[in-house]
Amino acid sequence: MSLSVLKKGAIAPLVSGLMADYTVHGPQAKRSMFAFAPLTDAAELRLDYNTSILSPKTVLQPPREKLATMHLGETPAVESNVEAEPMVIFGVHTCDLRAIQLLDRVFSVDYPDAHYIARREQTLVVSLECLKPCDEHSFCKDMGTLEANGGYDLHLTDIGDAYAVHVGTEAGAALLEKCADAHEATTDDVKRLEATLGAKWPRFQSRLDFDAGELPALLATAYEHPLWEELGERCFACGSCTNVCPTCYCFNVTDTISLDLSESVRERSWDSCQLDEFARVADGHNFRQARAARQRHRFFRKGKYIYEQQGMLGCVGCGRCIRTCLTHINIVDGFNTIHRSKQEVGR
Amino acid sequence: MTESLYAPEFARLTSVQPMTELEKLFTVELPGGKSLGHGPGQFVMLSIPGVGEAPISITSSPSRSNGTFELCVRKMGDVTGALHGLQAGAMVGIRGPFGHGFPIDEMRGKDVLFAPGGLGLAPLRSLINQVLDERADFGRVIILYGTKRSAEFLFRDELDEWAARADVECLVTVDRGEDDWSGNVGVITTLFPKISVDPHATVAITCGPPIMYRFVLMEMLGKGISENHIYLSLERRMKCGVGKCGHCQINGLYCCQSGPVFTYDQIKNVPEAL
Numbered sequence: 142m143s144l145s146v147l148k149k150g151a152i153a154p155l156v157s158g159l160m161a162d163y164t165v166h167g168p169q170a171k172r173s174m175f176a177f178a179p180l181t182d183a184a185e186l187r188l189d190y191n192t193s194i195l196s197p198k199t200v201l202q203p204p205r206e207k208l209a210t211m212h213l214g215e216t217p218a219v220e221s222n223v224e225a226e227p228m229v230i231f232g233v234h235t236c237d238l239r240a241i242q243l244l245d246r247v248f249s250v251d252y253p254d255a256h257y258i259a260r261r262e263q264t265l266v267v268s269l270e271c272l273k274p275c276d277e278h279s280f281c282k283d284m285g286t287l288e289a290n291g292g293y294d295l296h297l298t299d300i301g302d303a304y305a306v307h308v309g310t311e312a313g314a315a316l317l318e319k320c321a322d323a324h325e326a327t328t329d330d331v332k333r334l335e336a337t338l339g340a341k342w343p344r345f346q347s348r349l350d351f352d353a354g355e356l357p358a359l360l361a362t363a364y365e366h367p368l369w370e371e372l373g374e375r376c377f378a379c380g381s382c383t384n385v386c387p388t389c390y391c392f393n394v395t396d397t398i399s400l401d402l403s404e405s406v407r408e409r410s411w412d413s414c415q416l417d418e419f420a421r422v423a424d425g426h427n428f429r430q431a432r433a434a435r436q437r438h439r440f441f442r443k444g445k446y447i448y449e450q451q452g453m454l455g456c457v458g459c460g461r462c463i464r465t466c467l468t469h470i471n472i473v474d475g476f477n478t479i480h481r482s483k484q485e486v487g488r
Numbered sequence: 489m490t491e492s493l494y495a496p497e498f499a500r501l502t503s504v505q506p507m508t509e510l511e512k513l514f515t516v517e518l519p520g521g522k523s524l525g526h527g528p529g530q531f532v533m534l535s536i537p538g539v540g541e542a543p544i545s546i547t548s549s550p551s552r553s554n555g556t557f558e559l560c561v562r563k564m565g566d567v568t569g570a571l572h573g574l575q576a577g578a579m580v581g582i583r584g585p586f587g588h589g590f591p592i593d594e595m596r597g598k599d600v601l602f603a604p605g606g607l608g609l610a611p612l613r614s615l616i617n618q619v620l621d622e623r624a625d626f627g628r629v630i631i632l633y634g635t636k637r638s639a640e641f642l643f644r645d646e647l648d649e650w651a652a653r654a655d656v657e658c659l660v661t662v663d664r665g666e667d668d669w670s671g672n673v674g675v676i677t678t679l680f681p682k683i684s685v686d687p688h689a690t691v692a693i694t695c696g697p698p699i700m701y702r703f704v705l706m707e708m709l710g711k712g713i714s715e716n717h718i719y720l721s722l723e724r725r726m727k728c729g730v731g732k733c734g735h736c737q738i739n740g741l742y743c744c745q746s747g748p749v750f751t752y753d754q755i756k757n758v759p760e761a762l
Contacts (some may be wrong), residue, residue, distance in 0.1 A: 209495035211537045217579050251745065252493055252730035259490070363510035369702060391734030394494060394727045398538025405537035409496060412733070419735060422725050423542070423565030426698055428738075428760065438737075446740040 143314070144326040144334070145306045147297075151322035152304070156183035158319055159229050163265070166200045167231040168193050177230070188232050188297075192275040192459065196237050196387030197230045199276065201244060201260055203385030204411050208394070210255060211405040225259040229316075233268040236286040236457040238293060240387030245292075246451050247390055265312055269319075270298035272341045275460065280473050283349035287342070298334055305334040348473045351480050353454060356444035363479040364437070372475065373433025375468040380413030382439065382462035382470070388447070388455050389413070414438050440475055493730055496535050502556055504576050508640050511607065512572055512721065513547070514559045516582065520719030521555035524582075528615035528747045529589030529721055533729045534559065534567065535581030536574075542567040543726040543736075545748070547610040549617035560642060584759040586729040587748050590615045590693065590719060598691050599627035601683075601713075603704050605676050605696025606635050609642050611721045611748070612695050616650075623655060628690075630683055631658040634676030638662050638669045657683065676700065680707040687712030695721040701762045705752060718752035722761065 147155070159165050160180060168175045168190040175190035177197050207222040207336040233241070249256035268289055271281065281287045287461050294313030305326060308314045317323050326334070351359070383389040393412040398405045412419060415436070420429040429435055447455030456472065463471045504517040518524060524532070525544050535541035542565065548558035563572040571580065591617065594669045600619055604612045619626050631650055637640055641660070650658040659682060665673035672678065676696070694701065701720060708718050715722045722741040724736035736743035746754070755761035 154580060194628060209492045211496070211498070211535075211581060213537055217498045219495050219498060219581070221490060221495045223490045223492055247732065250731075252732070253491060254730075254732060255492055359718075379676075380661075390732070392727065392732070393735075394733065395534060395537055396540050402538075409494070409727075409733075412727075412735070414737075420725055422723060425566060428724060434760075441739070446737070449740050 143308050144331065144423050145308065145323045146300075146303050146326050146330045147306050147317075147320065147323045148303045151168075151320060152186070152188070153183040154322070156180065156186055159231075159316070163227045163229045164230055164336060165229045166197065166333060173348050180231075182467045186231060186424045188269060188299075190232070192234070192279070192461065192464070194461075195385055196234055196240060196241065196459065196461065198237075198244065198387050199434060200228065200230050201241065201264065202257060202390055202392075202411075205408055206410075207254060207406060207408050209407040211396075211407070213403055213405065221255070223255045223259050225263045228260070228264045229267060230264060232297075233266055233293070234271050234459075235268060235283070235289045236279075236281045236459040237387050238266065238268045238289055239284075239286045239453075239457045240459075242292040242456075243289075243388050243447070243451060243453050243455070244390055246453065247371045250451070265294045266292065267297065267313075269292040270296065270338070270341075272299060272337065273344050274346070276464070278460030279345070279458065280460060281349040281458040282342075282345040282352075283347055283473075284353050284454065284456055286329040286457045287345060298337060300330070300333045303330075305337075321433065340481060349438060350477045353456075356454060357448050359476075359479055360441055360445040363484060366479055366482060368475060368478050369433040369437040370384060372436040372470055373431055375470060376415065376432045376436050377467055378432050378435065379467065380415045381465045381467065383413040383415055384411060385461035385465045387457060387461070388443070389460055414442070436470070440472065443472065444476065493598040494583070496533070496541070496583045498579045499582040501574055501576050501578045501580060504574065507560065507642055508594070510562045510564075510640075511560055511642060512563075513750050514561060514571065515556050516559060516580065517556045518582065523553055523555065524557045524584035526550055526557065526587055526614075527564060527589040528592055528618050529611055530585040530587050531611075531729070531748060532559070532582050532584035533586065533726070534571070535583075536567055536570040537579075537581065540567050541581065541583075541727070543586075543744070544727060545611035545614075545721070547613045548677065549614050549621060551618045551621040556737050560607070560613070562607050580718065584729060587744055588746060592618060595619075595691050596625045597627065598717075599630070599685060601630045601632070601685060601690055601708075603632045603676060603679075603692065603693040603694045605633075605694075605700045605704070606640065607642070607698070608695030608697070608721070609633060612693060613643060613646070615693065617646075620650075620656070628685075629656045630685070631656060632661075632676060632679040632683070633658070634661045634663065634679065636663045637666060638671075659683070675703070677703050677707050680711070683731075685711050687714070691717045691719065693719045693721075698723075698762070705762075709752075715753040715756060718750045720750055720755070721748045722750060723748070
């Protein structure tokens with residue numbers, strides 16, 4: 142669709158306008174870092190953020206959400222709690238954008254999940270072109286997420302004193318139409334955009350020693366690799382890596398009864414395959430007891446299983462799991478270690 | 489879309505029968521007596537308000553539904569513990585049926601060998617009784633059943649019935665014989681040498697505690713039954729039943745979607761399966 146240009150000074154009025162009709166989630170400063178949260182003032186929006194502690198997954202799949210209510214008593218009845226409000230996620234980096242595309246797929250296939258879908262249908266995504274790496278842990282270039290591949294309503298690229306705005310959907314176009322300051326891109330604007338995009342790639346380094354497309358096949362050879370034991374010995378099984386991961390969608394479901402016993406509320410909350418009880422059944426048998434096996438499961442989900450199920454790799458290269466790990470487990474190093482072993486065997 | 493995948497339907501327990509020290513048989517009726525519409529080997533997510541939800545295999549055969557279905561449940565965790573405290577008339581939550589059950593149509597015309605261990609009889613019974621209700625469609629029906637002690641036999645009446653039928657070969661064993669036991673003593677694999685099968689005409693089905701599969705499979709494969717004619721029903725922790733929550737994952741497979749019934753061929757190279 143079309144390309145427009147918006148002066149930087151027009152972002153705040155645009156966001157303020159959106160805030161009248163939508164809950165606008167955007168990156169904001171949180172102590173020395175950044176976090177996505179609902180904006181109460183357009184001035185809080187920090188499009189210069191590097192990475193956010195949690196990904197915008199928190200908006201589409203909240204850490205805890207109500208699913209259903211079982212009304213008890215004389216005439217028991219069950220109520221579905223599918224609740225959604227109009228939202229905008231503003232300033233989504235392209236790694237997180239890819240993760241949203243994956244979540245869209247996961248929650249739509251086979252058994253469509255009304256909770257996610259209702260929320261997603263009312264959510265507009267304004268993504269943001271990354272012009273420099275967030276930090277030394279980003280490996281978006283390796284994972285092919287350094288540019289958007291659809292999935293946005295509007296996509297912004299900083300071209301100096303203005304943003305080039307690519308319109309991805311009709312909803313995005315309608316949103317931009319409300320913005321009096323936007324004008325269609327001129328030839329000069331297009332040149333500036335092309336120069337900006339051309340200049341950004343050398344700023345990003347490759348961290349993976351091989352093509353990410355090889356990951357599923359590579360992991361297929363690495364099930365018994367000594368790496369898993371090594372990681373298992375270091376891992377605290379705290380679940381931080383999966384909490385911050387933009388593509389980790391596993392959840393727990395719990396029922397809580399009200400104090401007056403009149404209703405039981407079913408909620409889901411984020412869960413983690415790194416926690417001991419994740420695969421444990423009632424008689425105590427744990428189908429994935431060893432931390433080594435749990436770390437392997439995480440690596441395999443990111444590099445193989447999710448790809449086989451959804452046709453997209455489960456890792457988008459955001460680097461959050463690396464930044465957050467208390468014991469410095471590094472997924473890129475892990476993938477590279479496996480790749481090196483395979484090279485050595487092949488030699 | 490406004491209906492939650494996770495909202496159960498209230499259903500009534502119409503009967504609660506003790507079976508052993510640990511297991512009870514629950515008969516469940518959906519509102520208006522509507523059919524669950526399950527296939528043999530499928531499961532439901534059963535919930536107790538305020539306690540939680542757990543996957544439970546359906547033990548009754550679709551051919552005997554009568555507007556109700558049966559769950560044979562061991563008192564083991566929070567949900568099953570609470571369920572065991574309920575009386576007939578109580579309401580529970582039901583979602584489902586879910587999962588890939590036994591492909592009964594692919595089994596027609598064949599000899600069928602069942603080898604459940606302990607509580608593994610519960611899911612297999614749904615198929616056994618359907619096979620018996622459509623007896624003419626199948627060749628030999630062989631049932632090998634083992635439990636730890638004779639007091640743990642489930643569905644005793646039906647076991648006696650099966651043993652008495654001329655068109656069913658039913659052998660049972662206990663791991664430890666007690667004074668009142670005069671039958672076979674030994675684990676379930678000790679029953680296999682007592683039967684001969686035509687490996688090309690036979691499908692074999694097993695379910696039991698995790699430790700059992702490897703040994704029963706060795707017997708089945710040893711009889712020459714092909715890997716894609718051996719069916720296993722597997723147990724996993726499940727929170728959704730619909731391939732989202734991740735708990736039941738067996739390497740790259742979701743037990744709730746690809747299973748709980750798998751052929752040995754499907755899982756022989758899936759290290760987390762057995």
